[in-house]
Amino acid sequence: MSEIEARFAALEARIAGLEDQLAIYQLIATYGPSVDSRTGSVTTSLWAEDGVYDFGRDPLVGAEKVGSLVNIEPHIHYVADGCAHVLSMPYVTVDGDTAVATGYSRVYLNQGDHWRVERASANRWELVRTPEGWRVRNRINRLLNGQPEARELLSNGVKGKA
Amino acid sequence: MSEIEARFAALEARIAGLEDQLAIYQLIATYGPSVDSRTGSVTTSLWAEDGVYDFGRDPLVGAEKVGSLVNIEPHIHYVADGCAHVLSMPYVTVDGDTAVATGYSRVYLNQGDHWRVERASANRWELVRTPEGWRVRNRINRLLNGQPEARELLSNGVKGKA
């Protein structure tokens, strides 16, 4: 490989790393708007075809199933009353064609003149690179209500930093 | 165009795309600190000269007018009591010299020993590239209180994903 080719390859690798991180931000930033508007087709599009959403009991298996969560209770009533599913800026680690993003979600629910924080959860997004871009292989969501699983999820996501 | 020139051009385009997305993050991340400190000149600087802030009634037209919102009620009292206007990491689409960022805002208001979620809104930021950088052409903000307009705003922002 020529010297110039090596310079290009080095820059391309750095750019690709930045693109991965921002593409994962974009994916996660799409989730809330898709569910709060009950646009299930967009929710579905974020998951790999056989991807999973595990929120602590009976995980939803398959992208179609995940997207259909916008059509079940209590979600229908949350949206009718007014709700916001807000995802925090996550910590992201990319390893080849897989990635993990660790962060928080909160559900704000309208109560007339204010909003109640109905849920605050730890989130682990296990992602896979596909020909169409990054997709969710498994999203694991645990309420931060004192359960050890939620703490382990957060700790596992960032422990490589130390 | 030589092969080397084509390689440079391709990398420059990818870098420019990343720069756009991060510049839009920076713009949106400036809004809250500017209004919560009543630094209206900074709020003004985020808008295009003829830009609009549409929050559901009597839109503010013109950057100066938008910046002056820090000097009206109930904003003055919110800041005196202690408030936080927090914008979520948005979903961003750039199309040449215009862009749209879709996300959430929340206003937290101090109540003595805790904060109340006074507002939770859907936000659409319509942006324009200017010689001085990205500026707001129109920010549309709708309370997530069950009104269909808030849901449409969120759905419109992300539907290109599906």
Next chain:
Amino acid sequence: MSEIEARFAALEARIAGLEDQLAIYQLIATYGPSVDSRTGSVTTSLWAEDGVYDFGRDPLVGAEKVGSLVNIEPHIHYVADGCAHVLSMPYVTVDGDTAVATGYSRVYLNQGDHWRVERASANRWELVRTPEGWRVRNRINRLLNGQPEARELLSNGVKGKA
């Protein structure tokens, strides 16, 4: 310097700027998961060895001291009950080997069937580039309870924008 060398250098500088901003996002996104899981070693790893955490009284001095905050009250009880320390997407300015990130933190505390916003604060992260990456030299955190110091912190962080 040849023309080609100059082109490479220009792209490298732009990429380095983007890498800095994203690395600072990553650092800040690590804080919450580290403290909400009481993984003090990771909290410690975010600070420069002599770094400071100033939250309004008796600042914690030294990375080890900062990390030890996960082992004091009221933090221990917050985590046992379930809490989320969520940092907003900050406004970042990089100046050579130092940087400042300005944004918000909120602490959500579980109350059984909902979460209470226990704290909402203005944050200034003063960062330094080290051989191991960006580290915190000083994090200044002021509750948004009407105190002028919190407003000044926010205003100082974004005033270069105007």
